[in-house]
Amino acid sequence: MKISPQLQQVNYPPISEVKQWISGREFSADAPLVDLCQAIPDYQPADGLINHLQNKLTDPSMSVYSPDEGLLTVRQSVSAWYERRYGAGPNEDQICMTMGASQAFWLAMLTLCQSGDEVIVQLPAYFDHPMGLQALGIKPRYLPYDGATGMPDPQKIAAVITSKTKAILLVTPSNPTGTVLPPALIDEIYQLAKKHDIALVLDETYNAFLPGETKAHQLFEKVDWGENFIHIASFGKTFALTGYRAGALVASAEFIYHALKVQDSMVVCQPRITQQAIAYGCDNLDRWVEGNASMMQQRHDRFFSLFNVSKNPFTLCASGAFFAWVKHPWTHLNGRQAARKMADDYNVICLPGEVFGPHLDDYLRLAFGNVKLEQIELAVERFYI
Numbered sequence: 384m385k386i387s388p389q390l391q392q393v394n395y396p397p398i399s400e401v402k403q404w405i406s407g408r409e410f411s412a413d414a415p416l417v418d419l420c421q422a423i424p425d426y427q428p429a430d431g432l433i434n435h436l437q438n439k440l441t442d443p444s445m446s447v448y449s450p451d452e453g454l455l456t457v458r459q460s461v462s463a464w465y466e467r468r469y470g471a472g473p474n475e476d477q478i479c480m481t482m483g484a485s486q487a488f489w490l491a492m493l494t495l496c497q498s499g500d501e502v503i504v505q506l507p508a509y510f511d512h513p514m515g516l517q518a519l520g521i522k523p524r525y526l527p528y529d530g531a532t533g534m535p536d537p538q539k540i541a542a543v544i545t546s547k548t549k550a551i552l553l554v555t556p557s558n559p560t561g562t563v564l565p566p567a568l569i570d571e572i573y574q575l576a577k578k579h580d581i582a583l584v585l586d587e588t589y590n591a592f593l594p595g596e597t598k599a600h601q602l603f604e605k606v607d608w609g610e611n612f613i614h615i616a617s618f619g620k621t622f623a624l625t626g627y628r629a630g631a632l633v634a635s636a637e638f639i640y641h642a643l644k645v646q647d648s649m650v651v652c653q654p655r656i657t658q659q660a661i662a663y664g665c666d667n668l669d670r671w672v673e674g675n676a677s678m679m680q681q682r683h684d685r686f687f688s689l690f691n692v693s694k695n696p697f698t699l700c701a702s703g704a705f706f707a708w709v710k711h712p713w714t715h716l717n718g719r720q721a722a723r724k725m726a727d728d729y730n731v732i733c734l735p736g737e738v739f740g741p742h743l744d745d746y747l748r749l750a751f752g753n754v755k756l757e758q759i760e761l762a763v764e765r766f767y768i
């Protein structure tokens with residue numbers, strides 16, 4: 384039996400790799416492990432949501448498949464949530480409930496692309512995106528990271544569009560940099576996608592963690608948004624449900640119709656219990672979500688002020704949402720070696736820059752969103768080396 388050569392070229396999941404570095408190690412109380420590796424809310428789901436699910440477990444329908452796209456009432460709750468958050472949003476036919484944003488991404492790519500097609504990927508890229516594309520035989524067409532602006536450049540995007548290009552893929556707020564794309568820039572890139580009749584795919588996994596009153600974009604206000612725009616959502620981060628695998632694909636009804644062919648053969652449907660959790664969250668948890676977003680903002684601000692000091696040899700290049708994107712001080716080490724050194728010598732785990740794409744060896748991603756406010760100082764002090 385042979386493993387597919389195409390898959391052999393794909394990177395191993397980086398969080399698993401980094402966690403293996405510390406496997407079996409004991410950490411003493413005076414130098415505990417600081418885990419800046421994975422972006423997961425460190426708090427529990429809302430009590431009301433848990434109580435709601437406890438009651439739902441005795442409902443006999445809970446153990447049965449739902450329609451592939453998810454229950455109508457659930458999609459209506461999600462639609463209303465978008466209306467409130469974006470000022471406009473998809474209707475229930477333009478939503479497919481998925482096993483996390485991860486599966487929504489696969490649905491989008493399999494519905495858009497054939498093997499050999501290209502997707503434009505802005506660096507630094509969320510590592511699962513290139514992994515997924517490569518596993519599918521789709522070529523990521525990388526756009527280099529511009530450290531000066533940290534933003535994608537529409538002209539540079541336009542320059543790499545070919546007849547094989549099916550989509551421009553962007554993540555806002557970015558994983559790994561936390562950078563939030565301004566609505567005007569998103570609109571400009573959407574117009575470019577429209578001009579070339581390709582898709583703008585926006586992964587907005589962290590859209591509940593935008594600073595203040597910021598609106599992510601106005602694309603849903605356009606009557607024909609679905610012709611060239613696909614939105615990827617994760618309720619895992621929004622409602623602290625990462626283990627429930629709670630996501631959605633938002634696209635035109637026609638796109639969803641075809642995506643359901645993949646959905647049916649891949650997972651049939653999102654688990655019903657997850658659908659109940661999401662609907663409860665959308666119907667009841669606006670204030671709870673706002674509270675957590677402002678808590679994350681406080682963590683960010685504290686991290687930012689403590690990290691950005693002259694005695695710190697690491698340079699903070701960008702930050703936001705759950706993340707900081709920093710340059711490490713060791714010119715003779717790549718990102719993997721630098722991250723390993725942080726794990727071995729300073730009891731800190733974080734991700735090497737190069738897992739987010741080529742030529743990013745000078746960087747590390749720190750997911751401070753997992754660290755409680757009162758522990759941020761302890762975490763940042765590890766970098767004062």
Ligand SMILES: Cc1ncc(COP(=O)(O)O)c(C=O)c1O
Binds near residue numbers: 509554586588628
């Ligand atoms: C940008 C981005 N997209 C997608 C995902 C996956 O989200 P989910 O857990 O909903 O599949 C993550 C998780 O960290 C992410 O950072």
